[in-house]
Amino acid sequence: MMRRLLIAVPYGWLLLLFLVPFLIVLKISLSDIALSIPPYTPTLDLSEGWAGIRDFFSALDFENFTFLTTDDLYWKAYLSSLQIALISTLLTLLVGFPIAYGMARAPVEWRPALMMLVILPFWTSFLIRVYAWIGILSNEGFLNQFLMWIGLVDEPLTILNTNIAVYVGIVYTYLPFMILPVYATLEKMDESLLEAAEDLGCTRNQAFWFVTVPLSRPGVIAGCFLVFIPALGEFVIPSLLGGSQTLMIGKVLWEEFFSNRDWPVASAVAIILLLILIVPIVLFQRNQQKQAEANS
Amino acid sequence: MAERPSPNQTVFAPWTDPDAVPLIRIEGVTKRFGDFTAIDNIDLNIYRREFFALLGPSGCGKTTLMRMLAGFETPTEGRISIDEQDMAGVAPNRRAVNMMFQSYALFPHLSVWENIAFGLRRDGADKDKIAARVEEMLKLVQLERFARRKPHQISGGQRQRVALARSLAKAPKLLLLDEPLGALDKKLRQDTQFELMDIQEKTGTTFVIVTHDQEEAMTVASRVAVMDNGRIMQVATPAEIYEQPNSVYVADFIGDVNLIEGRVSSIDEGRATLDWAEGQHPITGQASGSLSKGGRATFAVRPEKLYISREEPTERTNRVWGKILDIGYLGNLSTYHVETTGGQVIKCEMINVSRIDRRDYTWDDEVWLSWSDTAGLVLPE
Numbered sequence: 173m174m175r176r177l178l179i180a181v182p183y184g185w186l187l188l189l190f191l192v193p194f195l196i197v198l199k200i201s202l203s204d205i206a207l208s209i210p211p212y213t214p215t216l217d218l219s220e221g222w223a224g225i226r227d228f229f230s231a232l233d234f235e236n237f238t239f240l241t242t243d244d245l246y247w248k249a250y251l252s253s254l255q256i257a258l259i260s261t262l263l264t265l266l267v268g269f270p271i272a273y274g275m276a277r278a279p280v281e282w283r284p285a286l287m288m289l290v291i292l293p294f295w296t297s298f299l300i301r302v303y304a305w306i307g308i309l310s311n312e313g314f315l316n317q318f319l320m321w322i323g324l325v326d327e328p329l330t331i332l333n334t335n336i337a338v339y340v341g342i343v344y345t346y347l348p349f350m351i352l353p354v355y356a357t358l359e360k361m362d363e364s365l366l367e368a369a370e371d372l373g374c375t376r377n378q379a380f381w382f383v384t385v386p387l388s389r390p391g392v393i394a395g396c397f398l399v400f401i402p403a404l405g406e407f408v409i410p411s412l413l414g415g416s417q418t419l420m421i422g423k424v425l426w427e428e429f430f431s432n433r434d435w436p437v438a439s440a441v442a443i444i445l446l447l448i449l450i451v452p453i454v455l456f457q458r459n460q461q462k463q464a465e466a467n468s
Numbered sequence: 469m470a471e472r473p474s475p476n477q478t479v480f481a482p483w484t485d486p487d488a489v490p491l492i493r494i495e496g497v498t499k500r501f502g503d504f505t506a507i508d509n510i511d512l513n514i515y516r517r518e519f520f521a522l523l524g525p526s527g528c529g530k531t532t533l534m535r536m537l538a539g540f541e542t543p544t545e546g547r548i549s550i551d552e553q554d555m556a557g558v559a560p561n562r563r564a565v566n567m568m569f570q571s572y573a574l575f576p577h578l579s580v581w582e583n584i585a586f587g588l589r590r591d592g593a594d595k596d597k598i599a600a601r602v603e604e605m606l607k608l609v610q611l612e613r614f615a616r617r618k619p620h621q622i623s624g625g626q627r628q629r630v631a632l633a634r635s636l637a638k639a640p641k642l643l644l645l646d647e648p649l650g651a652l653d654k655k656l657r658q659d660t661q662f663e664l665m666d667i668q669e670k671t672g673t674t675f676v677i678v679t680h681d682q683e684e685a686m687t688v689a690s691r692v693a694v695m696d697n698g699r700i701m702q703v704a705t706p707a708e709i710y711e712q713p714n715s716v717y718v719a720d721f722i723g724d725v726n727l728i729e730g731r732v733s734s735i736d737e738g739r740a741t742l743d744w745a746e747g748q749h750p751i752t753g754q755a756s757g758s759l760s761k762g763g764r765a766t767f768a769v770r771p772e773k774l775y776i777s778r779e780e781p782t783e784r785t786n787r788v789w790g791k792i793l794d795i796g797y798l799g800n801l802s803t804y805h806v807e808t809t810g811g812q813v814i815k816c817e818m819i820n821v822s823r824i825d826r827r828d829y830t831w832d833d834e835v836w837l838s839w840s841d842t843a844g845l846v847l848p849e
Contacts, residue, residue: 367540368573370560372587372638382586386577466576466620 194446201439202232212435236440245424246441250448252419256335256410257403260342264399265392267343268350272391273384275351276358283359290348302341302412309337309413333415341409346402350395357391358384390463397456405445421445480690481705482515489552491516491642491674492537497546499532499698506532508698509546519668519675521685524695525721530678533695534644537676538567551641561590566640570647572631574619580630581606581615587638605633608667625656632664636671645677649684661687682722686710694718710770714757716847719768726774726814728767732759732846740846742767745809751786753844769844774816774837776804776829784838788814792833804829806837 203212214231217224240246275286293301308314309332316328331337361384369379407422414420421441428438482488490513499507506529514520522530535541536548539560548555550565566587574583584605588598606612609629614622619630628648635643648664649657665688668675679685685692686706693703694717702709702718713719716727728751730744740755742765751767759765781787790808804816816837829835 362571362573364569364571364573365575367560368567368569368575369586370540371538371565371567372634373561373590375559375561378590383575387575389577 197439197442200435201236201443202234203436205434205436211433236436239437240440240444249419249421249424253404253421256338256420257400260339260403261396261400263339264343264346264350265396268347268395269354272351272354272358275355290351298345299408302408305341305344305413306332309340332413335414335418337413338410338418341413342403342406345409346399349398353394353398354388354391357388361387390459393459394456397452401449401452404449483691488515490514491551493549495547497536497543497548499536499541500544505698510700512693512700512703514674514676516674517672519665519688519690521689521692522676522678522695523682523685523692524680526680528695529698530695531646534646534676534678537642538565538644539563564641565644566635566638567644568631568635568646568648570650572627574627574630576619579616579618580611583630584634584637586634591638601637605637609633624651628652628660636673640673642674642676645675647679648677664688694721713768713845716766716768719847724771724815726769726771728812730765730767732761732763732765735759735761739841740765742846748788748809751844752841753846754842756845757848759846759848764849766847766849767844768847769839771803771815771817773843774839776816776818777836777838780836781838785841787836787838789834789836790814792829792831792835795829806835
């Protein structure tokens with residue numbers, strides 16, 4: 173009895189905070205836009221009994237989804253989001269792996285301090301940190317002032333409001349999500365494996381590619397998914413740091429919802445985004461499971 | 469049927485041959501880590517085809533010495549040469565030396581087959597050659613059926629054999645084994661010791677094994693170096709180490725021993741006599757090292773060299789009386805702890821030769837312990 177109750181808690185949590193909201197969004201995506209509060213029809217009216225429920229369901233259709241295919245804005249935004257998420261995941265890996273490697277190789281007594289430095293940015297609001305990047309990247313920002321001061325450029329570089337600024341923002345924000353899982357796999361790696369590789373004829377360099385890299389793979393995969401999944405639907409970073417040409421689905425969704433007040437289309441956009449994300453999430457789960465099995 | 473050894477068959481003992489060229493020369497090697505001296509001015513020669521054991525308690529420097537042979541540590545002073553080649557500045561991957569790690573260090577992402585092939589692949593041998601060699605190694609350690617498994621899918625004993633096969637695959641001049649059997653349970657360890665000796669003989673490779681288990685060192689090794697505090701205390705065959713220890717430390721470290729302290733009363737033709745307690749006969753044994761008349765010395769005698777009796781064995785040179793404190797019946801042996809003058813406890817082991825022997829000694833019985841004048845050693849302090 174006690175056990176069932178304990179299991180019921182997380183299930184109840186998921187049902188209430190994940191499945192129910194999802195069903196609401198799904199329902200809105202099948203509705204039509206209306207000038208009312210809430211801005212869509214139909215709404216369920218239980219006072220009319222069985223007939224009311226039948227009317228409610230018969231009014232639902234896939235119109236909004238077909239609409240998404242008629243306007244190329246949407247699929248372009250999806251593709252552009254995928255591209256930005258992929259490139260920034262790759263960049264995060266390129267920056268994060270050496271940091272994680274350096275941490276795992278650092279003396280044991282330094283590691284908690286280094287770990288602290290990685291986590292420290294979380295102590296400030298995400299929004300404030302993104303605004304801080306505006307101050308750094310703008311035409312009169314710190315970066316341009318510094319570059320002009322050392323004489324590297326004559327006039328300020330335009331970085332803010334371009335895709336470059338979006339990449340900088342995403343890499344900066346999601347770096348800890350890459351570092352932590354990669355560090356976790358590198359840190360528990362038995363150092364004698366590298367000695368064994370050297371003993372069997374590898375140079376230090378070869379030992380890194382033949383042993384360290386393959387053994388860090390679960391961490392790298394986990395890190396990549398942890399960056400890719402939220403980056404795909406990212407809204408704040410492209411809208412604050414990106415320019416008018418930065419096309420991301422998160423931004424489109426926001427505009428649909430708040431500027432257009434077209435809740436049904438916005439919900440349809442969100443549902444498609446979710447379907448796109450299911451693929452990497454399932455792959456991520458499988459990676460985690462495989463890793464757990466290998467460790468047992 | 470096993471072949472009877474012919475009487476003129478030469479015993480393998482290259483260390484007694486002054487013309488023999490050692491495979492490994494360790495000359496005046498010292499290793500310091502900061503203020504700590506791990507290896508203190510060691511000289512040692514190891515010969516081809518030897519099964520050499522470095523034996524000592526943890527922290528005695530045996531692992532450091534082995535890691536210097538592998539190239540993972542460099543000597544602070546002195547010289548190590550392998551096969552007449554100075555090893556200074558030669559990286560581990562450039563040495564014809566392979567090591568079997570204590571943790572086995574098997575690559576978890578590779579199968580048994582790929583683990584064994586790892587070193588061969590780095591050498592860039594062609595595929596067929598690698599495959600043939602890997603199969604040969606798998607056969608040597610009897611793991612053909614497990615070639616496709618990953619290390620976490622096989623047992624500890626099997627992992628140990630994969631590690632051995634992997635380190636032997638490149639046919640090294642020298643194989644280093646760091647506590648190779650430490651992770652195995654006792655029964656498996658004993659079987660594996662003989663297997664190791666068998667493989668060493670088959671491949672003709674020189675083995676250097678590091679261990680803290682004296683029984684293991686005695687079983688497998690042709691010669692044993694007993695180490696303590698970064699120094700080598702004695703290098704000799706297992707039998708010599710056991711029967712002719714050159715110091716109290718070695719005598720005490722290897723096997724069970726009775727140590728009796730006393731004063732040298734006479735030294736005569738390699739025999740030294742020790743006065744050790746009032747009311748007891750003096751004891752005589754083989755003199756060892758630099759003893760001086762009147763100086764302090766320690767008498768060392770192994771428990772199995774002693775004989776227990778109720779009556780005084782007047783015909784025996786050494787005899788000591790006392791009271792039985794403890795009796796341990798082990799089936800094949802019985803151990804008697806006998807308390808003599810001044811609280812000195814002497815252990816005596818008697819083999820239970822006959823099933824119907826009368827073992828009628830009991831606690832607090834007054835008994836005599838006796839041994840011959842060649843049974844014990846008189847060692848300097």
